[in-house]
Amino acid sequence: MKKTALVVAAWSLVALPAVAGPVTVAGGFGSFVVQARSLNEMRWDQVVPQQYDYSCGAAAVATLLTYHYGRETTEAEVFEYMISVGDREQIETQGFSMLDMKNYLDSQGLDSDGFKVDLDDYLDIGAPSITLIDTGGYKHFVVIKGMDEGRVLIGDPAVGSVVVPKEHFETLWQGTVLGARADMAIAKQNFNHERDWAIRPSAPIDKGRRRADIGTAMLLMPGPNELGK
Numbered sequence: 001m002k003k004t005a006l007v008v009a010a011w012s013l014v015a016l017p018a019v020a021g022p023v024t025v026a027g028g029f030g031s032f033v034v035q036a037r038s039l040n041e042m043r044w045d046q047v048v049p050q051q052y053d054y055s056c057g058a059a060a061v062a063t064l065l066t067y068h069y070g071r072e073t074t075e076a077e078v079f080e081y082m083i084s085v086g087d088r089e090q091i092e093t094q095g096f097s098m099l100d101m102k103n104y105l106d107s108q109g110l111d112s113d114g115f116k117v118d119l120d121d122y123l124d125i126g127a128p129s130i131t132l133i134d135t136g137g138y139k140h141f142v143v144i145k146g147m148d149e150g151r152v153l154i155g156d157p158a159v160g161s162v163v164v165p166k167e168h169f170e171t172l173w174q175g176t177v178l179g180a181r182a183d184m185a186i187a188k189q190n191f192n193h194e195r196d197w198a199i200r201p202s203a204p205i206d207k208g209r210r211r212a213d214i215g216t217a218m219l220l221m222p223g224p225n226e227l228g229k
Contacts, residue, residue, distance in 0.1 A: 039199060043160025046145065046196050048075050050157035055079055057096030059157030060130045060141040061104055067155070068128040068145070068190040069183055071108070075157075078104055098178050101130060101141070110180035117177055119170060123147055127187040129177035133169075144177065146192035153196055163200040 046067045050059035058079040065073040082100045083091055091100070098114055105112035117125070122144070129144050133154075143155035152169040156162050164172075180187065 040160070042199050043162070045161075045198070047143075047155040047160045048073075048157065049160070051075060054092060054095040056157045057098075057101050057130075057141045058082060060143050060155070061101050063143045063155045063157065064128060064130055065105075065108070067196075068143070069110070069180075069186055070190075081107070095139075096141075098130070098132065098141075098176070101178055105178070105180055109182060111182045112178055112180045114176055114178050116175055118175065119147070119152070119166060122177070123149075126191050127179060127184060128191050129179040131173050131177045133172040134174075135172060145196045148192075151200075153192075153200075155196075161196060161199050163197075 046063070048059045048062040048066060050056045055075060059075045061078045062073045062075045065071040082096055082104055085103065086096070086100050102112050102114065115129075128146075130141055131144055133140055133142055140156070140158065142157070144152065145155045145161065146153040147166070150166050152164050152166055154162055154164060154169075
């Protein structure tokens with residue numbers, strides 16, 4: 001079994017089934033067809049997929065730069081740089097290290113470093129980063145794209161964007177993140193962004209009608225047999 005298959009299996013419990021394609025909507029004036037997108041497609045809107053079992057680090061860096069720092073970057077660009085200055089044999093067997101990724105980010109002027117942090121403190125920091133998780137013995141780099149009090153939103157190069165319960169995420173990571181000091185304002189603007197949470201939107205409670213308002217409105221509605229009176 002490929003390592004990426006292990007990651008897909010690990011996230012199967014939190015993945016949401018969905019279908020894609022044209023959907024026919026029936027209405028009072030006839031039917032019309034709209035193009036529906038599956039949640040699987042939406043998962044990849046803000047994540048760069050990895051092309052090799054050992055390239056999750058390169059894809060994570062490309063995801064961080066492209067979608068959180070506004071610097072369009074491909075996995076191939078990052079991959080070629082890191083493998084050219086790193087230990088190719090070790091990379092092909094063990095994958096990229098956090099040091100490899102730090103060196104690339106530093107080459108882009110982002111002044112990055114590794115930090116040990118608690119999840120609650122991380123929420124206060126409010127900036128994206130790369131972290132290492134362990135899914136069934138397979139160590140894998142992902143991007144922390146956002147979080148709230150009970151959930152962590154990650155960009156996984158193997159499966160796309162995934163929302164993980166905070167308690168479960170705490171069992172997967174070791175509390176170390178790779179973050180950048182430069183362009184912090186841009187990073188914060190692109191953390192917890194609504195486009196990333198589109199795969200698991202919150203109910204628009206703040207946009208609902210107040211029950212008191214609805215009750216008042218219904219008092220003004222005509223009762224049975226009163227229409228036109």
